[in-house]
Amino acid sequence: MNVLRPVAALALCGALLTPPALAHEGHDDAPAAPTGQAPPRFALESEAFELVGVLQGQRLAIYLDRHASNEPVNDARIELQLDEARYSAQPHGNGEYEVMLPQPLPAGDVAVTATLALGQEADLLAGDLHIEQAAHADPAAMPAWRRYGPWAAGALALVAVLGLALSRRKGSASVEGARA
Known part of the structure; x- marks a missing residue:
């Protein structure tokens, strides 16, 4: 009996099914590729302010700064309207605010309107927030x-x-x- 053929077939299968060797810490020259999707975000700006919102589940983190100097803005009053719902943002750090949503926002485009008040200054910013379907729900992803x-x-x-x-x-x- 010719034993060489089955052994060669098994060796070929083993070689094709063996996972590739991966470099461990300190041996990978390339920067790590980002995994997963970036959270949905929006950016609104006027001549005076820049406002960026990042949606993380039911938490909407808001970052507010001056448009000209990129200086964080503290002590602003921010009223946010997402489609038909209205929320007041609470201060959460240096130029940071947050809104806790009662439920996750649905996938699709959400109209965003922000009303800012800081001392004698007031501004109205508008834009859209696009929310993708979950990546794990799409087998093509x-x-x-x-x-x-x-x-x-x-x-x-x-x-x-x-x-x-x-x-x-x-x-x-x-x-x-x-x-x-």
């Missing part, structure tokens, strides 16, 4: 190797088993032919 990898591994295993079975069958047929 999954990397191709994760979608097709299990099928490819199964096909390779099937080819290896069929190759082994055929080589054994040929081996037993040649032994029977030699006996006759």
Whole structure:
């Protein structure tokens, strides 16, 4: 019996199914690629102010600064309207404010209007917040190797088993032919 073919088939399957070696800490020259999606955000600006909002679940973080100097703005009163709902932002740090939403915002475009008041200054800013569907809900967002990898591994295993079975069958047929 020719043992070389089944061993070669198993070696090929093993080589194809072995995960690639990955560099560990300190041995990776390339910067890490970002994983997952960036949280939804909006940026509103006027001649006096810049306001950026970042949605993290039910928390909306708001960053407010002066347009000309990029200096953080503290002690502002910010009233926010998201579609039809109105919220008052609470101070949360140096130029930072936050709004806790009672429920997550639905996917799609949300109209955003911010009314700012700081001493004698007042401003009205408007824009949109675009919220994507969750990435894990969309199978097309999954990397191709994760979608097709299990099928490819199964096909390779099937080819290896069929190759082994055929080589054994040929081996037993040649032994029977030699006996006759």
